[in-house]
Structures are given as structure tokens and as C-alpha cells.
Amino acid sequence: MSRAPEDPLLACVESFFRDYLQRLRGASAHTVRAYRDTLRLLFIYLADTKDSTVANLRLNDLHVDAVAAFLTQLESDRANSIATRNCRRAAIRSFCKHLIRVDLPHAEQYQRILALPAKKCQQNLATYLEAAEVHAILDQPDCRTVLGQRDMGYAVSL
Known part of the structure; x- marks a missing residue:
């Protein structure tokens, strides 16, 4: 099944890793892997909540309520620490900053995701x-x- 040209989610993901992270930000291989794992978990979560597949996800499936629920699920179902949750949030924020650059019509949708606060964690x-x-x-x-x-x-x- 081919991806609809009017919804370039997969193209945005590809340009995020190739152009934004590596060329513009000069991210390390560790950062790229961490961000890849985060987006993989996010897309699997979104597909599961929609009873769909990752290949059928669209840009408008990425909204503030879904991301907030994903971050909550990381702590509750996956037993991730608050620090891990905040790292995953940072990866999603970076992806949304890229989306604002390449998908301006949906910038407000991505701005709402950027507004999700980090959770305070106890520092030892x-x-x-x-x-x-x-x-x-x-x-x-x-x-x-x-x-x-x-x-x-x-x-x-x-």
C-alpha cells in the first residue's frame, strides 16, 4: 500500500533523521538511536490506539492528547522513570520542531505538543x-x- 502524497509523515520522519538531526544539529549516533527508539515507540502506541498500522498513520494523528497519553503510558505500562519520560519528551519535541519547519499548515498542532511540560523528578x-x-x-x-x-x-x- 503506498503512502498518500498529501500526508508525508514518513517523508517527514526521514528528513528529520537525515537532514535535521545529522546535518543541521550534528547529533551523535547515540542521540539518533535514542530518538529513533522514541519515535518507534510513539508510532506503535499511536497505531495501537487507533487499531491501525504504523504505515497508516497520518500527520494529524500526532496531536497533544495522543502524545500526553503516550508519555503517561511510558510511566504506567512500561515502568519508565520520570527522567526517561522526559528524555522521550525531548525527542518528540525535537521532531515537532522539525515538523513546524516542514509542515507549516499544522504548526499550531505541533506548538501544542511543544507546550507539554517536563515532569519534575527528584534529584539525588x-x-x-x-x-x-x-x-x-x-x-x-x-x-x-x-x-x-x-x-x-x-x-x-x-
Whole structure:
């Protein structure tokens, strides 16, 4: 089944990865893979909610309510952390910024997706060693040997 020319979702996805991420933004291979995985999960989710296939998705299937439900589903069904959810949100935002550039008639639809807020997640405070613990570590290397002097150098520089 061929894609309808008036709804270039697949062409937009291709230009997002080829032109926007790699050429314009110079994204790393890791970023490209993470964004690819996010869009794959999003499109599978959208197709499942419509009882359709990914090949039948259209640009207007990508709307704020669907994306918000997808982000909620990541946490509830897939047990993703809030940080992972926010990373997936960032990938979707990047895709929507590209869509605004290439699909101007639907810019308002994509702007609403961009307005979805990140969820606050608890940041772990750094823990520090007590003075006695630092002394215990620094007492370990045997400074009479070359390797001990090396180890002391490493320990002191940390």
C-alpha cells in the first residue's frame, strides 16, 4: 500500500533523521538511536490506539492528547522513570520542531505538543565522605612502592 502524497509523515520522519538531526544539529549516533527508539515507540502506541498500522498513520494523528497519553503510558505500562519520560519528551519535541519547519499548515498542532511540560523528578543529592573516611582511603596506598605512589597520586587527585 503506498503512502498518500498529501500526508508525508514518513517523508517527514526521514528528513528529520537525515537532514535535521545529522546535518543541521550534528547529533551523535547515540542521540539518533535514542530518538529513533522514541519515535518507534510513539508510532506503535499511536497505531495501537487507533487499531491501525504504523504505515497508516497520518500527520494529524500526532496531536497533544495522543502524545500526553503516550508519555503517561511510558510511566504506567512500561515502568519508565520520570527522567526517561522526559528524555522521550525531548525527542518528540525535537521532531515537532522539525515538523513546524516542514509542515507549516499544522504548526499550531505541533506548538501544542511543544507546550507539554517536563515532569519534575527528584534529584539525588551528592553524598560526601566524612573526614575519617577520607583518611582511611588515603592510608591504604603503600607509598614505599612505585605502585603505591601511583595509587596515592590517584587518590589525592580525586
